[in-house]
Amino acid sequence: MTPLGWAIMVMSIGTVLTLLTFCLYKVFALPQMDVEESLHGPGNIDTEDTLDAD
């Protein structure tokens, strides 16, 4: 591979990796939250689509 190819590959992958590292750092550095308050996954969402299903 040519030096230009290496430069482009390192720059592009390095950029994505840096962004990913930054994001993960910010996510894990967040203060702890009350799970009950912040969590509202499928168990807490009532789409009402199973009511009177038949």
Next chain:
Amino acid sequence: MVSASCGTPAAWGGVSATAAIGGSLSNPQTWLAASEADILQSVGRLRDHVNYASYLKRNDDVVLSGLTSTSMNEFFEVCLGGLITLPAAFMFIGPVLLSKYAGSTFSLGFIALPGVFDKMPGGQFFGFIWFFMLFLAAITSSISMLQPVIAFFEEGFGLKRHASAAILGMLTAGGTGFVVYFSKETLALDTLDFWIGTFLIYVLAMLQTFVYGWIFGIERGEAEAHVGAHIRIPRAVQYLLKYVTPVYLLVIFVAFCWTNLPGKIDEILAKPVALASVIFIGVLLVFLMVLVRIAGIRWAKEGRYDRVDAQGELLEEGV
């Protein structure tokens, strides 16, 4: 995870974009395919994100969580997937044969990669692992793409989940049945793959950036995004979305239409199956647009739009 990612359209798209057409950077189709590979992972996924974001509360963070999931997805699928698939296919198959397969992302994955496994020790085992992981990745990806349609039928037409799933099943059976019936040389699949998976997803990305930057507006977009956000989006990104991204996409699109579109149309006209595939796409597109229109009228009658003012702001707090 990495192995499964290598089998995704994004990885193949990037590979085909690079290897395709001799990798000529002067060919707009190379840029179209490369952009599609990236768009598929970011803007293209918006169709899912719009649906899932509608289940969030108003003060939930979208910026950091969205950026984290997107960058992680980009790293695994595009970076690692491309790094593994492209050199392997290049080394085992060679540039001449690779360019033969590169016109279709499907061909590259399902014809070129078995050639790679054929020449490596324990190829049958690794080939099984590879395609099994690809199967799992496809299943989860399919569910995430089909769920928004089920939600549309449920909320747009007031249907129960059974009915929504049944209608969606009929629609998808029609599409897959068409591909299976016209399976010779995978012409129908390749045609649908290009016009939907590359061309129309690119058009969708253009529309989305145009709507965000010029209709919704970057001021409102920035304010809306920062409600409950854990990080701030640099101001420059808004200008990038308003001025640079639409121009970039538009230039490639116009160049593609100018250079490659006449040839593509000739190809379609020369092959009845390809023509039928394009007509199939058109009919389905019109059908879905009619459904969206009917759902919109139904929502208007129910007064759902009464909660939104002329600028699109919620008049009452959303749930």
